Amino acid sequence: MYNMMQFLLANMLLFYLLIIWTIIWKGLALWHAARNRQTVWYIVLLIVNTVGILEIIYLAFFRKKKHDEVA
Numbered sequence: 001m002y003n004m005m006q007f008l009l010a011n012m013l014l015f016y017l018l019i020i021w022t023i024i025w026k027g028l029a030l031w032h033a034a035r036n037r038q039t040v041w042y043i044v045l046l047i048v049n050t051v052g053i054l055e056i057i058y059l060a061f062f063r064k065k066k067h068d069e070v071a
Helices: 002-010 012-035 039-047 053-062
Strands: none
Touching: 002 012, 012 039, 012 053, 039 053
């Protein structure tokens, strides 16, 4: 535990960038899950913290994509 604290103190910029990265991906994935009424995905994305990995997987493979509208 002490080594982890030393690492974080020595690399505060990396830590803050990781937080920003996670918030951006989590927000985008939660927004899409809510708009598509995918309740299970929304709850999983809200609870599980994977530093953006699960969020990217959801956005790439599982979100409902808009169909091109023909006028």
